[in-house]
Amino acid sequence: MRLGRPVAGWFRNCAIPLGLVLVPAGALDDPALHFSLSGSEPAAEATVSPPEELRLWFTQAPQDHSMSVRLMAGDAAVETGPPIAAAEDDRVYSVAVGRTLEEGGYNIVWRAMAADGHVVRGEIPFKVRVP
Secondary structure, three states: OOOOHHHHHHHHHHHHHHHHOOOOOOHHHOHHHOOOEEEEEOOOOOEEOOOOEEEEEEOOOOOOOOOEEEEEEOOEEEOEOOOEEEOOEEEEEEEEEOOOOOOEEEEEEEEEEOOOOOEEEEEEEEEEOOO
8 A cells, every 4th residue: 555645744754753752561551650549448349347537548649638538328428527648648648437337338439639630539339347
């Protein structure tokens, strides 16, 4: 197949700029390059005793005052304290649970903003079993 002159010229002129945007294989999957949740307590799908606090670990520190965390029991919000960054690591946040949770299913609904302004959100379902 032979390309016409305008198309062949376009490819020739774009070859160098396109080569500049290549990244090493796997780099886009590197969590250190992207703001995301890296862990939680309770963990997703875990069955736990009633927790006194929720903990979220991120791959990077969220922007100041961009973090929100809600604890849901079905459609009802459970009262909690505000998300507080750990003094030793600003990628770790804890949220105090205001009361002893009853047995049943819960969902941690979180939202945060990366340093580049990218908003990330997610949900972490877990169950409480009273001993």
